[in-house]
Amino acid sequence: MMFGDWLDIGPVDQIAPGTARTLPVVGGEEIAVFRTQNGEFHALINKCPHKQGPLSQGIVHGGMVTCPLHNWNISLKTGEAQGEDKGCVPVIPLKVDAERIYLLRAAVLGQRAA
Numbered sequence: 001m002m003f004g005d006w007l008d009i010g011p012v013d014q015i016a017p018g019t020a021r022t023l024p025v026v027g028g029e030e031i032a033v034f035r036t037q038n039g040e041f042h043a044l045i046n047k048c049p050h051k052q053g054p055l056s057q058g059i060v061h062g063g064m065v066t067c068p069l070h071n072w073n074i075s076l077k078t079g080e081a082q083g084e085d086k087g088c089v090p091v092i093p094l095k096v097d098a099e100r101i102y103l104l105r106a107a108v109l110g111q112r113a114a
């Protein structure tokens, strides 16, 4: 379903608190959509800025995900590696409206060029 510039990716209850689901992008990078224990939603490219670990398989805690490969902590809000680690993964703007999750269409499609 179209909603202006936003892409409807389905109901919020498809993602349990503290987990993520992935969204394939044709010709682009996979997107990981996270739900925190507090019920916040965030979307990032599903690649750790260190060595491209699948962030969707990491542990979500607070506003962060711990990469499953080498345990870097990545901010879900900014995509930035925390502490001594340096790097940043692109964040996809996301909003929740009437219990559905929307991603900014231009940001999703922009991944195709990458």
Ligand code: FES
Binding pocket: 048, 049, 050, 051, 052, 053, 067, 068, 069, 070, 071, 072
């Ligand atoms: S690939 Fe994520 S911490 Fe190394």
